[in-house]
Amino acid sequence: MKSLYIYHFLLLLLFSIVTNAQNFYDKTPNIIELSPSNFDKVVHKSNYTTLVEFYAPWCGHCQQLKSSYGKVSKLLKDLAVQVAAVNCDEAKNKQLCAINRVQGYPTLMVFRPPKYDVNSNGNRNNRQFKHANELYRGERSFKSITDFALSRIKNYVKKYIRPTKLVDALKKDVSTNDINSNRPKVVVLSKGSKISPVLKTLAIDWLGLIDFYMIPKEYLSVDSTSNDIKCPVKSIDDNNINIVDTFFCDELPNYASDSLLVVFSSGSNGTNYTVMDSDKFSPLNINKFLIEILQMQPREGYMSKRHEWLHKQATKKLKNPPPPVFDEL
Structure with a gap:
């Protein structure tokens, strides 16, 4: 016993x-x-x-x-x-x-x-x-x-509270041939007034590859009659219309009620913009969107090679580890 x-x-x-x-x-x-x-x-x-x-x-x-x-x-x-x-x-x-x-x-x-x-x-x-x-x-x-x-x-996101300042900064960047200033630009028009952790994360994921800007929608002027967002451009030269002018004055009023993500990028046909209109602004969805339209890979975060390596580090002792998000695209 x-x-x-x-x-x-x-x-x-x-x-x-x-x-x-x-x-x-x-x-x-x-x-x-x-x-x-x-x-x-x-x-x-x-x-x-x-x-x-x-x-x-x-x-x-x-x-x-x-x-x-x-x-x-x-x-x-x-x-x-x-x-x-x-x-x-x-x-x-x-x-x-x-x-x-x-x-x-x-x-x-x-x-x-x-x-x-x-x-x-x-x-x-x-x-x-x-x-x-x-x-x-x-x-x-x-x-x-x-x-x-x-x-x-x-934080690597440039926040603006004056729409004219944002427009001027974008027009200056997309019209120059400087290799650093000519990176794609992501502009977020947000319902919130602060730079969110999600947006900070995206800017870090794409450091040195994409520049990120943000302006709260509350700072955009709204027409009291039509309730549309007013064009924030000081003056438009009909002989030299910029793609930034086109978006903010022609397209933006169509999205007045939602948070938006807009990508300005240069290609063989000049500078263009693409709008992501979604209720699901997550790092994963946005990184997938940016990869698709820009044909680039983020340095970190979802869909990056580093994310795949970190996933292996975190799950190496699991018998049946979940697949990394990197493999979904």
């Missing part, structure tokens, strides 16, 4: 050791388990912000945070915030945790990328600094952690 008791005790002890040795998030497809072999490539070779939890499986507070952290990863999976974790109880990760000065568990840290030179033609080697890390000191709640991470997304 005594030997049977000892056997059960040892069996439970062994089960506890094995359970505690496992990574928390090996089976969570939206969270990447980091180690010295992939930390730099995931965190520092990106223009995304990265939220990292340093944890130990035996830690009670870490176990309490696990569910909320999984929910955070689901909310942020479409946005320019990578969600990752480091198991500091693993021998191979101990130096990584020491380098980042982890003194207790769980430790939440955000790694913020340096400002990217959009005129560098995509040369990532022009970076001289790694991402700056910032310790999270707020509440360990879903909302607090999410809000903190979203507030650390870099």
